[in-house]
Amino acid sequence: MEAVSRFRVAEDGTRYVIRFTSAQRLQHWLLLLSFTTLGITGLAQTFENTSVGYAVLYALGGIESARQIHHIAAFIFGVTALYHFGISIYEMFVYRRISRIWPEWSDLTNLFEMLKLNLGFSNRHPQFDRFTFEEKAEYWALIWGTIIMGATGLMQWFPIQVTSILPGWIIPVANALHRWEAILAVLAILTWHFYHTLIKTRNFSIFNGIMTIPQMEEEHPLELAYMEQAALALQRSNRWPALIEVEWKEPAEETVPAPAPEEISQKAAEEKVAVPAAEATDQKAEEEAATAVADTPVRDVQAVSAETKPEDAEPNEGMVESADKKEDQEPASSIAEDAFNEETIPDAEA
Amino acid sequence: MKSRALFFLLTVSLGAMAFLAFVGAQTQSVQAQTTVPTAEPTTSAPTATPTGNPHQNGDCMACHSQPLTVKYADGSTDTIVFDPKQPVHNNFACTVCHQDQATYPHVDSGNNGNCAVCHWQVAGNTTPPPQIFVSTDQDKRAMVLDMNNTCQKCHANEFTATANSVHAKIMAQGNPYAPVCVDCHGSHNIPILNGSRTAVPQICSKCHTAEYTQYISSVHGTALMNQNNPDVPTCADCHGYHDVTGPSDASFRADSITVCADCHSDKAMMDKYGISTDVLSTYLDSFHGRTVDFFRKSDEVQVPTATCYDCHGAHNIRSPDDPLSSVYPTNLQVTCSQCHGNVSIRFPQAWLGHYEPTLQKTPALFLVNQGYTILVPTVIGGFVVYIALDARRRFANWRRERRARRALSEESEDEEDEQEESSN
Numbered sequence: 001m002e003a004v005s006r007f008r009v010a011e012d013g014t015r016y017v018i019r020f021t022s023a024q025r026l027q028h029w030l031l032l033l034s035f036t037t038l039g040i041t042g043l044a045q046t047f048e049n050t051s052v053g054y055a056v057l058y059a060l061g062g063i064e065s066a067r068q069i070h071h072i073a074a075f076i077f078g079v080t081a082l083y084h085f086g087i088s089i090y091e092m093f094v095y096r097r098i099s100r101i102w103p104e105w106s107d108l109t110n111l112f113e114m115l116k117l118n119l120g121f122s123n124r125h126p127q128f129d130r131f132t133f134e135e136k137a138e139y140w141a142l143i144w145g146t147i148i149m150g151a152t153g154l155m156q157w158f159p160i161q162v163t164s165i166l167p168g169w170i171i172p173v174a175n176a177l178h179r180w181e182a183i184l185a186v187l188a189i190l191t192w193h194f195y196h197t198l199i200k201t202r203n204f205s206i207f208n209g210i211m212t213i214p215q216m217e218e219e220h221p222l223e224l225a226y227m228e229q230a231a232l233a234l235q236r237s238n239r240w241p242a243l244i245e246v247e248w249k250e251p252a253e254e255t256v257p258a259p260a261p262e263e264i265s266q267k268a269a270e271e272k273v274a275v276p277a278a279e280a281t282d283q284k285a286e287e288e289a290a291t292a293v294a295d296t297p298v299r300d301v302q303a304v305s306a307e308t309k310p311e312d313a314e315p316n317e318g319m320v321e322s323a324d325k326k327e328d329q330e331p332a333s334s335i336a337e338d339a340f341n342e343e344t345i346p347d348a349e350a
Numbered sequence: 351m352k353s354r355a356l357f358f359l360l361t362v363s364l365g366a367m368a369f370l371a372f373v374g375a376q377t378q379s380v381q382a383q384t385t386v387p388t389a390e391p392t393t394s395a396p397t398a399t400p401t402g403n404p405h406q407n408g409d410c411m412a413c414h415s416q417p418l419t420v421k422y423a424d425g426s427t428d429t430i431v432f433d434p435k436q437p438v439h440n441n442f443a444c445t446v447c448h449q450d451q452a453t454y455p456h457v458d459s460g461n462n463g464n465c466a467v468c469h470w471q472v473a474g475n476t477t478p479p480p481q482i483f484v485s486t487d488q489d490k491r492a493m494v495l496d497m498n499n500t501c502q503k504c505h506a507n508e509f510t511a512t513a514n515s516v517h518a519k520i521m522a523q524g525n526p527y528a529p530v531c532v533d534c535h536g537s538h539n540i541p542i543l544n545g546s547r548t549a550v551p552q553i554c555s556k557c558h559t560a561e562y563t564q565y566i567s568s569v570h571g572t573a574l575m576n577q578n579n580p581d582v583p584t585c586a587d588c589h590g591y592h593d594v595t596g597p598s599d600a601s602f603r604a605d606s607i608t609v610c611a612d613c614h615s616d617k618a619m620m621d622k623y624g625i626s627t628d629v630l631s632t633y634l635d636s637f638h639g640r641t642v643d644f645f646r647k648s649d650e651v652q653v654p655t656a657t658c659y660d661c662h663g664a665h666n667i668r669s670p671d672d673p674l675s676s677v678y679p680t681n682l683q684v685t686c687s688q689c690h691g692n693v694s695i696r697f698p699q700a701w702l703g704h705y706e707p708t709l710q711k712t713p714a715l716f717l718v719n720q721g722y723t724i725l726v727p728t729v730i731g732g733f734v735v736y737i738a739l740d741a742r743r744r745f746a747n748w749r750r751e752r753r754a755r756r757a758l759s760e761e762s763e764d765e766e767d768e769q770e771e772s773s774n
Contacts, residue, residue, distance in 0.1 A: 048640045054647060063644040118739035159700060160693050168699025173714045175637075180722035184729060192733045200740065 007231060008210070016212050017227070019205040023087075028206050030080045031142075037073035038149075039186045041066045046179050074153055081146050100130040103140070107133035129222040134196050138188075145185040152178040354485030354493060355418045355430055356410060356451035366469050410444045410451070419482045422489045427482070432538070439540040447500045491526050497537070498530040505531075511592035516599060529557065548575060550584040558585075564665035569672070571665075581619055603653050604646035607633065610658040629704040633658070636701070661685055 006018040020028075040056065045066055047053035060066045091097050109126075110133050116122035131139070152174035155162045159171050197203055201219065205211045216224040410432075417431040438444075445451065470477075487493040502509040512518055512531070521528035534553050535541075541549070551571065555562030565571040565585070573579035588609050589595060595602045611630040613619055620627045633639040641655040659667075661677055668675035676685045682698035690697065707715040 045640065048644050049634065054644070057644060058648060062648070063641055115736075115739070118736075118743045120743075160690060160697060163696040163700060164694045166696070168696040169702060169712065169714060171700035172702050172712075173718055176715055176718045176722075180718070180726065184722070184726045187726070187730045188733065191730060191737060195737045195741070200744065 006227065014212065016210045017216050017224070018209055019211045020209045022209065025206060025209055027080055027084055030076055034073040034077040034080070035185075035189070038070060038077060039182065041070040041073065042178075042182050043186065045070070046182070071157065074150075074157075077146070078150055081150065101136060101139050103133075103136055107136055127221050128219060129226075130220055132219070134192070138193055138196070141185075141188055141192075145181055145188075148177060148181045149185070152181070354420045354422075354487060355483040356414065356448060357485070358483035359413050360451060362469070366472065370472075410448075420490075421482050421484050422487055422493070423485065424489050426489050428490050436539050438538050447497070449500070494532060494537075495526060495530060498532055501531045508592045512594075515590070515592060515594040516596045517594055519598075547580070547584050548578055550586050551575075554585040561585075561665045564663075568663075568665060568667045569669050570667060581613070581622070583613065600652060601646075601649070603657055604642055606657050606659060607639075607642060607646070626704055628706055632704045632706065656689065660688070 008016050044053045044056035057063050057066050113126040155174040411434050414432045415434050417429045419427055419429055421427045517528045570582040573582045614629045615627050617627050634643055638656045642653050645653040663676050670677050683695055686693055686698050702712050709716045
């Protein structure tokens, strides 16, 4: 999604961030259920000669029944993977947006910084962007695992068809790869994934889709900073308010002509912002203003969208950020500097 | 046949005794011993002059060394003759097994003690009557089956074992010619079979001729017949001696893998022939083996997957180097097609053989195994190390913060206490 549009305000006025779209959350649910099923049925078949494996197979109704369940779960897993692959290709080449999940050099430096921090050689906690290197590792391990498991699984499922083209020895090799990769994947999930999502933090954004601002500050501060700069830039740009998404709060009953930015912020400040004066710092007031501005109900988007570039009006998958981030950054930085300058803060009533 | 005639003769003898007793009573003098008529008998009448009273001390040979005709209840007749020179099981006396014929006339003789059949001259006949002894058994086989039960007296274990065999099942389904003890072991001359394993296939071949023909040309059969090789299995080594099992038994198919493995996992035995002992472990490591193993442990019905004999043959097992073997590389396509339908020539190559993977023979598989044996512990180990460090730091931070919070709250409590004191 467009960075700015991921800010939301709850009913009690606290801000939060949309981290995952519902499509992404559905994908994760499907992955979760199918991966668990695949792991149980698959490992039970591999370790059939152990008492635990035998007990599991017996409980599932026999080894043939376990194979059928395995195939059904594999089909679900495969469909989800294909959908994900398709949508990623679409966004890469049609929307021309590079996902933040691709590894960067900063991930390597972050890794070393974290190691230094954890070993006690440093006090500096690296600042993470949308995806930490830990999350990227998890994602790319999943991609690697899915490719291997899918390919080798299909080879074993249809050995006659495969051997009509490929040499026969590839089947036992596929079997070995499948078994080993299964062990690696299951252990990786049980250790790496569960630690980072359930033990290190109780981050359930993959289920409810949202992260609170304190969570964002803790785990993805660079992304939060970018989002807020983008929001501010948007507020001050002449494209405002064209980029408002339909999903936002219901429009106000009266339709008003597009007000000037200052008027918007004032109006928003009157209606929305309810921050106690004692706690409001300059930055915070500005953040509130930016969000309040962003949430201001405006008239129908469709009428306005004709003026906008098509690509900007399209809602897109949350993992993809704007490729013209660099565009925004340059004016944003100068405006950001202004933003921190007291004189140029809009006249908010906070 | 023999026992029926014996029974008949016993009855006849008793009848003759009664007659003579009656006669003797008439003459007011009963001789101490009754003499046997010494007239020249016909060929089917007893000729021997027994010592003492044949009727009382059971000199069966007086009658049974000569051919005697027995007529069964269904009308069939049979000639019985016992060669007294042949060895008898354990040199037993006849009546040890033929207990019903221990007295005369024989108990189940249909002649009802008509002594005149043998003692025709005493009875006043000028010509011997037809020497046909009527049996109460339906036919000869019925008589054999009835007699067969005497084996149980001494061989109870084996007798009980045969009751569980597939042969007993066939008998119970109504086939009286299913083999019983005497069919394999003989009835009078019972050789000890332990020393002669070559006899076993020949005995089984009485009924199972097709399997015998295959077995004789197989690698096991030729070694047995030509060299009396003690390592190769006979019919009974795979199918059992008394509790015989066959493919019609549900557990036979699944258990067959252990039957083969008993010898083919024995290193001492297999080293003599240069045969791999990894056969069972590599088989159990495969799709087929895992399925069969699961079915075997859960006592399931017929297993729908390949066991040893599905590929190697059951009776016509040949060495894999033999071009006629079903597992010879060029023959494998046909063997696999038995279950898998039309497969390409590459499909059988998916089975890399009963050998552990090596770098020379199966490089890809070997490298995958080796690679992952290193990769998995390295990656997971790396994960665990990172997690441990991270967790340690976070836990230490948490503890420090908790202490600081406690210290703060204590301070504020102290302050409150002070304030209270000062306000009091």
